[in-house]
Amino acid sequence: MALPVAEWQGRTARLWAALEPALRERLEAASLQDAVRLGCDLLRSKEEEEAALVQLCHRAPTDKRPEAASWYREQGNREFKRGRYQAALRLYSKAASHELPGSPEVSVCFANRSAALLHLGYFEVCLEDIARAESHGYPDRLLPKVLLRKAECLLCLGRLQDAQDILRVLESKIALDGVMTPHLTRLKRLSQLKVKLGEKERCPEPAGEAHGGTQGEPEIWEENNRISGASSSLSLSFDAERGRHLVASQDIVPGQRLVKEEAFVSVLCPGESLPLQEGDTAWDTRATNADLYCHRCLRQLLASVPCQGCSYAKYCSQDCAARAWQQYHRTECSLGALLLTLGVFCHVALRTVLLAGFAEVSRLVAGSHCGDKNLQSPEASCKPLSEAAGAGAGSRGVPGCDSSGRYQSSYQALFHLLPHTEQHSPEHKFLCTLSVVALCKQLQAAGLEAAVLSQESPQQWSKPKTCEKTSAELSPELKTVAEAMLRHVLQLQCNAQAITVMQELGPGDGAVVDKKPVRLATAFFPVLSLLNHSCCPNTSVSFSGTAATVRAAQPISSGQEVLHCYGPHWCRMRVAERQQLLSQYFFECHCPACLQELESGVKSVVSIRNSFCCPKCQAPMQGEEDTLCCSNEACATSASRDHLSGRLQDLQQQIKKALDLLRVRKADQAIKMLLKCQMDAGTFLSPEHLLMGEMEDHLAQVYATLGKWEKAARHLKKSIEIVEMHHGPSSVETGQELFKLAQILFNGFAVSEALSTIQRAEGILSVHFGPQSAQIQELQEMKACLSELPRNILQRT
């Protein structure tokens, strides 16, 4: 997903293998500038490669297809009739994204979607969709239906006068058109609404209470005057071993906010379910990230605003759509399929140069050529900061800082993140070079060069020509752009930051919400990039939209380095797996967890807890080889690792099936199946195996959907024990489980236990996400609600 599709990777690998050795050597040693030049020459003589790329793009179409639109709309109507409004909503959105803007068909999509929104109780959004339908030329003969919906919405919102006005318009319209049968039912509905309106007027409901009372105090936050977005309790340091890094300049307490940074650039990841199979007769009804989150700000989508030009980009609002268009999407829109084919890293690289603007890009690229070899590896020449620090020179001399020594979340800082040009494998560099050059050639062929070079003068929307001959030589300006993009693609391998969110799973209508973290976008955060990695970090990162927040996860004393985990956490992976993953960052981790596991041969927590047990006597199985032996000498049973791994896979399949049953609301069957899985697992997995906990968690989920709160709580507590063992009692994972338990106890009126669980969950989650996070607010609301319960209920528990 980050890299180009496998077929394109394969083609460039074959091309690389077939190159003359002399050319291969030149490419291996080439600077970024030379790599782009050589890449251009090479692609010009290999038209079949570009033709193959165009062919691959057909598998990820992003253009509008009215025939897909009508299919999605029909599917939406079908779901709507079944009362599955959430599904209908998504399908109508997909339909709208394929209709041509301003067509009567697109207005019908919006009108249909407004009906689903009304049923789901999103009245404000429903009104927006009705307005959208009206502005896109909704057919006049269908208008009464929509006006009636509008009146109903206004009524629900308590806007009585507005509702009355609409009803009056509607009456006169129906009178004018003459009474036709379809209108008769509407007239009936109209009179019902009028009765309702009369009732409401007689006894007006109290105005909605302002949401409040639980707002925590604003956090204390003093910004560092040398590093934008960082706390004043940090300082920027530099040494040969660690490069640039952040150090606590005073004692820091858990939960304290250390960095808050808006991404310089971020690109939504398409997600896994993007259809990439040959032929597209069957449209995909599954929701991808592009259907669920705003293309620009990553906010969750309810009623998306489709892009005018493509079916891929969808926005939370007209405003986001307009801004994205102005900033980058007018260049990206017609290249959607190519960007999906070349992967997210290429996309981020393109968007980065578009956001930076050509002037800044060419200034920094030129600077990197200007005899200043240091820019290729800027830190090599940099004087250790400690020399200067005493003299108050601060961070002047640290690469990426501006002339006043301030490090800002800017393109300049981003440009100076290490590209590790010499350390990437030559094949990888070759793949990146050809991809970037192909993308720039396509920009030129599509007539988008002007848009890339002068972002400040937006042209009229005109559909750029596609698939023109791309044999022309790249202009010098585009070569500069390509060089910057190549740099960014290489930087991303070490500096890409995944933006993750907790996505809701399952049917989504249960009282207990199950969530799992998903990768939403890939981004550059120049300040966050200053943090070095540790497998046992002292911070925790969370995201809200495109902003990242780093908090201390434990006390950090003055002088200690502030560290963050790039992914391989010691609780989730063994040291060998971690070091393997970390090799992409071109360093060896020497964190305490790695040193301990490597040097003293201490077995990682992961392997101890995720081990197999003897199928005969349940004692732990031992051995590093292909054959495992029972640790109980008297038993002496042995089993092959492959066999046990096979059983584990089967078990996971079964669990998946049970969850599918839950999804289609066959809770009883799901329980049966999960209990059977548990029995089976007990015969070969250690009791502390993570999967044992997961099964308990799933059981809790099923019982919760049935309203069996006590049973649900019992299973969840077992899951919490295992999660605590694996991730630690103050980990995010434990916090999330406690949050679920609090919801279950709350629903089951187990008041005193609920209160103590809420308190524990609050304590943990506020360290990781801060006192203002949605989950903390929810916990506080639960607490307030419980404390308002009448005394007699409280005493019963």
Ligand SMILES: [Zn+2]
């Ligand atoms: Zn948005």
Ligand SMILES: [Zn+2]
């Ligand atoms: Zn578009």
Ligand SMILES: [Zn+2]
């Ligand atoms: Zn480590």
Ligand SMILES: [Zn+2]
């Ligand atoms: Zn045994």
